[in-house]
Amino acid sequence: MSGKRYLLTPGPTPVPPQVLAALAAPIVHHRSPDFRPIYDRCLQRLRAVTRTKNEVLLFAASGTGAFESAVQNLVTRGERHLVVTNGNFGERWAALTTAYGADVDRLDYAWGETPDPDDVRARLRERSAKAVWVVHSETSTGVVSDVQALAAAAKEEGALIVVDAVSSLGAVPCETDAWGLDVVVSGSQKALMTPPGLGVCAVSDAAYAAAGETPRFYFDWERTRKAQSKLDAAFTPPVSLVAGLDVALGLLLEEGLDAVYERHVRLGRAARAGAKAMGLDLFSPDDDRSAVVTAVRVPEGIDAGDVVKGLRDKHGITIAGGQGDLKGKVFRLGHIGFFDVFDITTALAAVELTLAELGADIERGVAVTAALEAYEHTQVA
Numbered sequence: 001m002s003g004k005r006y007l008l009t010p011g012p013t014p015v016p017p018q019v020l021a022a023l024a025a026p027i028v029h030h031r032s033p034d035f036r037p038i039y040d041r042c043l044q045r046l047r048a049v050t051r052t053k054n055e056v057l058l059f060a061a062s063g064t065g066a067f068e069s070a071v072q073n074l075v076t077r078g079e080r081h082l083v084v085t086n087g088n089f090g091e092r093w094a095a096l097t098t099a100y101g102a103d104v105d106r107l108d109y110a111w112g113e114t115p116d117p118d119d120v121r122a123r124l125r126e127r128s129a130k131a132v133w134v135v136h137s138e139t140s141t142g143v144v145s146d147v148q149a150l151a152a153a154a155k156e157e158g159a160l161i162v163v164d165a166v167s168s169l170g171a172v173p174c175e176t177d178a179w180g181l182d183v184v185v186s187g188s189q190k191a192l193m194t195p196p197g198l199g200v201c202a203v204s205d206a207a208y209a210a211a212g213e214t215p216r217f218y219f220d221w222e223r224t225r226k227a228q229s230k231l232d233a234a235f236t237p238p239v240s241l242v243a244g245l246d247v248a249l250g251l252l253l254e255e256g257l258d259a260v261y262e263r264h265v266r267l268g269r270a271a272r273a274g275a276k277a278m279g280l281d282l283f284s285p286d287d288d289r290s291a292v293v294t295a296v297r298v299p300e301g302i303d304a305g306d307v308v309k310g311l312r313d314k315h316g317i318t319i320a321g322g323q324g325d326l327k328g329k330v331f332r333l334g335h336i337g338f339f340d341v342f343d344i345t346t347a348l349a350a351v352e353l354t355l356a357e358l359g360a361d362i363e364r365g366v367a368v369t370a371a372l373e374a375y376e377h378t379q380v381a
């Protein structure tokens with residue numbers, strides 16, 4: 001069939017039909033009773049999914065925009081901030097905090113490594129910092145960090161913790177209040193099953209109290225918090241995206257967050273089992289935490305870019321390639337949001353076919369069976 005497309009990347013991700021229907025509804029005015037109930041319900045659901053009692057701020061922006069709000073509100077020029085990097089997005093936050101004049105102390109790990117809370121504690125003891133900036137799910141590598149333990153280390157040493165949960169919120173547990181996360185940033189286009197365009201930011205009382213002196217307006221947290229609490233948005237919100245997000249969050253809550261997290265663990269297991277059955281090496285950890293994206297090394301002599309291109313051009317399947325130094329070396333299968341096991345088996349079957357076409361010595365047909373077995377027949381603790 002010509003024209004059929006599959007979107008199997010870690011963002012943007014497929015959008016459920018109910019959400020697409022909400023997006024297609026006629027435009028309503030944002031300061032009218034046509035919008036307020038939708039806005040109210042969406043914000044309540046956002047608090048439920050983010051597991052916080054605080055207002056979760058919504059911005060018409062990508063995830064990076066919401067993250068920039070954290071930098072504008074927390075960083076004052078010259079102040080020390082500890083940025084933990086273990087992949088592409090940690091690098092981005094080091095660049096962004098540097099751009100705003102922070103005195104950035106970097107705790108660098110190789111791409112693919114998992115940050116250790118003891119290292120954070122030790123570094124803060126050596127040199128204090130106002131905030132520690134970490135990535136929950138490093139989408140470039142598939143590593144999901146233990147932000148609960150990282151937050152505990154930051155707290156012990158009197159620092160705030162800012163978490164990039166762009167690809168993790170709604171896929172793996174992120175207990176904002178219970179874990180003491182001061183800022184949790186995410187975006188609509190990943191596990192939240194909505195098109196790109198909404199950045200979200202949960203902010204703790206301590207983070208509001210620690211606001212810095214960097215000039216800001218659109219991204220000023222206090223302005224948005226006050227406006228949202230009266231359901232009177234500070235600026236025109238993208239009403240259709242808010243209506244879509246409202247439905248998507250409703251779907252997650254209806255499934256139940258624990259069931260959603262379990263589905264993601266199983267999807268991760270299926271992707272890893274399939275890749276290994278094909279004889280490929282994983283780049284991401286072979287670990288249940290790695291439930292967002294699976295990064296897989298390509299065999300010697302094959303360029304991962306050709307695998308990605310082959311899947312897209314011949315089979316209409318979009319997966320992701322490697323970023324930074326991993327470009328050409330890995331491909332990444334996303335499995336967050338509106339995904340089931342057949343999305344994984346579709347990707348694996350097409351990867352097998354494409355690798356064989358590119359001349360790799362691949363045993364055909366084993367990946368799908370291994371993936372289905374891993375999905376169906378394993379217990380999640």
Ligand code: PLP
Nearest residue numbers: 062063064089137139166167187
């Ligand atoms: N952080 C992580 C972990 C991501 O996966 C992404 C997505 O690409 C971003 C940040 C950036 O988000 P956006 O592209 O919405 O600005």
